[in-house]
Amino acid sequence: MIEVLTPGLQTSLQDRGRPGLAHLGIGRAGAADLPALRLAHALVGNPPDACALEITLTGPTLRLHRDVEIALTGAPVAAEANGRALPGWTPLRLKAGSVLRLGGMRHGCRSYLAVRGGIDVAAVLGSRSQDLNAGLGPLAGRPLRAGDRLPLGAMNAFAGAADRAAWSLDPRPWFDGAVARPLRLLSGTHTERLDAASREALFAASFRIAAASNRVGCRLDGPRLALHAPLELISEGVVAGTVQLPPNGQPIVLLCEHPVSGGYPRIGQLAAVDLPRLAQRRPGDALRFAPVDAGEAARLLEAREQRLLRMETAIARRRAAS
């Protein structure tokens, strides 16, 4: 069991999410940075559908009530236990009674803490993801708070004696702190409806992640974008990465807790391969877009998926050998 001593800014339980219920108004939710979640689970030998902690900007302090094996991925978060700093992207072993203190992130927005065995709360509608916006999921979809006790799944005894593996992952392909690199954008249903200045600004301007951003979406500060003529739309389905343009002219890029439908003009669609990079932008970070076509976006996504699968296999082999 893990006891939450302090919850951090916003720590939640996340897995791959809750697909298949959009027709009932229920979104997928799940981890905002899915590759980081998968790699955290791989590092501790969990199946990819296990549940982990998603940590936002400032981490929680946790008391471990049994021996555990953990891994931290995603944004680099300050971590300490028993007076020792803990590295990310490698399996770590901590004894029962340890207090794990997770602090701030130098850059990035979300870290993942996987624990061997997974967080073993009861699934709600097929998933252990907390949809914080809808108030759905374990603990009624509210973020963790002090006093919460999180059960852990069954786990084999430690194989070796070392408290730290002799190897770690190179985070670089999986965490991109370089906010100067543009995110790739497909054209959307209403991109052509933007006025000429806005169409140019969409790819030429530098936007900034607004403070009001959350797991529902990233609100962008920057030049106000406008359509060349107002458009009355009825609600249609949206997906993560859809760029909506509300009447105030500040685009919203939808993230994992987006509502299942929306009635704002859709001025672009973020390439899925760049969704984790968007999820790691924090309020105040810069954001630029670069155009991409559908074929290239699909190739990039498939290449990333292949890399992830190879990495999961390689990690499993390292674990088996150690």
Place this chain on the structure above:
Amino acid sequence: MSGTDCTIEPLGESALLLRFGSIIDRALNDRVHAAASALRTTALPGVEDIAPAYASLLLRFDPRRWPDTEVLVGAVRKALARTEVAAGDAEPADTAVVELPVRYGGEHGPDLAEVAALTSLTQGEVIARHVASDYRVAMLGFAPGFAYLLGLDAALAVPRLSSPRLRVPAGSVAIGGAQTGVYPSVLPGGWRLIGRTPLRLFDPAHAPPARLAPGLRVRLRAIDAATYAALSEHAA
């Protein structure tokens, strides 16, 4: 017009949007549900979500199962064409009907008097017109289990509140513009509240979690306070 007469556009690498029109219209929405039902029956592999909206249908799929979107578009069009031959275009008469008891006015419908004033009807006439319609669940959205109902009597259309409430009680039956619906849980909302159903419309522990599903027909029945209390499934 035929069910296959829709545009299909990709929404990123893992979704298609089938668009049948651009207005809120019952016949258009019927075609959306017919298409959704056809695609559910066909059960294309790797399709994760089939989500109807007023005049469109979102299809979410695993891009690894459908690396070439055009192939999926072809399969979708074939599935739509097949059911067309089988079912024709008529609204399915056998769609299930859900009856919702509603306590109108008073504490359960604090805006009923204002709706009556805005529509130049008596409160009794508003209720009579509201229960007379044959509604259909056009789509769910906004929040888990929130059903948008098609079929509101045009005389009952009223503007939304200028300042939305922060907490609308679960079960509230409301009118917003030309639409009507039921709040499944405590939510913020700008629609005008004319009544409340004692039934619980959304329960994540229940299968299915939402009592109202897209395409269902809905009838409303006015009840008195004692019946409301007797039927109430809401937490005290």
